[in-house]
């Protein structure tokens with residue numbers, strides 16, 4: 001029994017603080033819930049304040065704990081610095097970063113505009129780089145940190161009508177590896193989490209179209225989409241002491257899509 005208890009203890013986040021970008025709904029909120037259950041103090045951040053308040057109330061219903069919210073639009077280095085300052089006005093340290101906020105613009109490659117490309121690359125790759133770099137600095141100074149960058153299976157395998165999104169998510173995977181190598185001896189792990197399809201606002205357009213929905217299901221050996229609670233536990237592994245020897249990896253949570 002002692003061994004089981006000490007193994008489970010490695011998943012505890014008691015005494016740790018986690019910041020989740022895009023933490024007011026969808027996958028970010030599902031990951032935040034898992035970290036909260038494991039004992040982390042949370043900061044969830046996104047633009048929509050009402051949705052942040054609702055997410056906070058939902059998290060607090062899970063049991064006692066601390067949840068802070070920061071309403072912030074992440075667009076560039078200055079906005080990331082403001083987020084960093086706001087977070088450190090609330091807590092002493094951020095030990096765990098979930099770099100999750102993201103957007104998508106879909107369409108045939110030949111129809112996509114320069115604005116589509118820049119908007120998605122900025123939000124899904126440049127901003128996550130700036131967030132990871134900025135929040136890593138004090139983690140490196142203290143010698144402990146966990147950074148989990150949310151990629152996508154569409155950064156691993158090609159899927160039509162997603163050129164900027166796929167390029168950004170492939171960038172997330174490689175960025176995570178390079179940061180992991182640089183920081184490997186300094187107590188900070190960096191990994192990429194690559195979800196397959198989950199029913200979130202981002203996927204409404206797919207869920208509302210029975211043909212597209214079935215095309216997705218047809219690619220998934222488990223023949224179903226993921227349930228939101230199936231993303232939190234894999235994320236917890238990479239954010240806790242349980243993942244202390246895991247860095248630079250890509251954890252794919254996709255019901256088998258990319259195994260084929």
Ligand SMILES: NC(=O)c1ccc[n+]([C@@H]2O[C@H](COP(=O)([O-])OP(=O)(O)OC[C@H]3O[C@@H](n4cnc5c(N)ncnc54)[C@H](OP(=O)(O)O)[C@@H]3O)[C@@H](O)[C@H]2O)c1
Nearest residue numbers: 022026027046047048073074101102152197198200201202
């Ligand atoms: N759902 C899936 O099947 C799936 C699969 C693979 C990967 N992913 C990735 O998972 C992550 C979460 O996506 P999701 O499916 O949960 O989508 P979602 O429900 O649309 O959530 C996106 C989150 O990002 C925030 N956000 C977007 N742009 C922002 C900005 N400029 N500044 C600050 N916050 C911003 C949104 O909050 P506000 O609008 O309030 O700012 C929201 O919290 C994304 O990186 C996505 O690419 C999702």
